[in-house]
Amino acid sequence: MIGHIASRLGQALLASFGVLTIVFFIMRLSGDPTLLLVPEGASLEQINQLRHQLGFDRPLPIQFAAYLGDLARLDFGESLVQRAPVLGIVAERIPYTVALASGALLVAIGIGIPAGIVMAVARGTWLERALAGFVLAGQSLPTFWSGILLILLFGVTLGWLPTSGADGIASLIMPSLALGAVGMSTFARMTRIAVLDELSRDYVTAARARGLSRGQAVVGHVLRNAAVPVVTIAALEIGNLLAGAVIVETVFAWPGIGQLAIQSIQSRDFLVVQTVVLFVSLVYVATNLLADLLYALIDPRIRMGA
């Protein structure tokens, strides 16, 4: 088990490094931020001087090596645009994205999993069909579109919720719904399939033959077995959620790291973008490790290394 986790951790760190490398070079393909930093009407000489000063005239591999050297000392550098330490800039945005992602995950899991269970258990009834329609809607509306619809309905027409910004719990509701909608559908569909799959197994018939009701068999045996694939989805969904956060934070002017990433890409604020990417991949690594631990908790065959 510990060996397994260590190897997963190694793989994950390697993957993070790969992502960071790709981002580093791709961003630099389109040039550097020097032009955005010099005052208007600066001479070519002045521009070249600043470029040299900032180190952007060095060959890319040298720049990359220097960057990795800094990272190794946990020095995330300073933002050229904001003239402030990158770590502070990113750290200040993290709580917003964590709040948004938690809200969205609550929507996705809190609605998606029960909906999936009910759809499986109530298979073939009107209840399943009603929920299936609901799930399909959540899945087929693009996030930016559902976000705008929510703003129009609850923000503009009804005036119940703030249309944008981060001002307390109320302003978190719509972005969470918009971001959680797609995940909710994914959870509902996957949970439904997992539960249906388990319901068809012999051990369910056997449990019923011992005198358990269908509901008791579901609660006592089926859900735990169905949890394994659902945990896998949950781990993957965190990644999708962070990707979706970029859109939702833009639509709702939510000051999280998604919005920060977009702003920093536009201003070629390389170090900020790289730090955001690093943070996101570390979250991804942590989630997958958590999923591994959950598997072991759920399934004795994994726990005991069978």
Place this chain on the structure above:
Amino acid sequence: MTPVLAIENLSLSIAGVPVVDGINLGVDAGEVMALVGESGCGKSITSAAVMRLLPGAVSQTAGDIRLAGESLSRLSERQMQAMRGRRLSMIFQEPQAALDPLSTIGTQIAESLRQSARAARPAVLHMLDEVGIADPARRIDQYPFELSGGMCQRVVIAAALIARPELLLADEPTTALDVTIQAQILDLLRTLARERGTAVLLITHDVGVVADIADRVAVMYAGRIAEAGPVHSIFAQPRHPYTQLLLASVPRLSDVPKSPLAVIPGRVPTPLEFGPGCRFASRCPRADAQCVAQTPPLRPLGDSDVACWHAA
């Protein structure tokens, strides 16, 4: 004496097509009744009908099932649920698949008693010992994957018998096991059923198993009973042509044949091909016009009941 299980005129259909057609069957206390017949003739759905756990596609269209005289078909689902595990129970072909891989065996056996695993622990330990599991105190907290197939079948038997049901349905309980283990499991079933006076309906397509442990046997063909009676009479003097061919195709009883019917020419008709007459007519050496036109009723002949116009 009222039989423990009485299946009366039971008919089952799938999408309107009759697959089991008016079968009658009785099992007495302490008796092992074997139900034999080849794949697809309706053995498993008959036992599922007794448990009232029919797969969604299958429905009961006629007949009644009585447990010690009481009609099960008329019970509410809640009443039926109260019966399952306590008054009638079931064991399965694939013991590993019949156990939840994520629950300990102790927890699962305790469910038959409607008690928490903790409250049932002494009774479960005792039952594990009775089904021949060594070191029950260690085994009770283990998961199915830690046990062999034979041990899992013992666990399934323990779960089925711990509440002392009057009736045990065993659907091919040894088919998935090694040959040496098969004999042990059959022995265990036989012994426990005798000691406790449990009526056993043993489903198999293995004539060797019938000879080993059954008291009576019902031979099923294409959804109907062809012949039923005491094992010794039927083995000594099979009267239905199908039974005769079935037994003749088994060279020695100890050989444990896998598909005895392979040597009878032709194949079983599917439910869609069922005609008005005897369903064995397409393969029967003695078939004539009457056989094709009219269904032979099950009638007493010697010690047995036989459904054949020409049996004597």
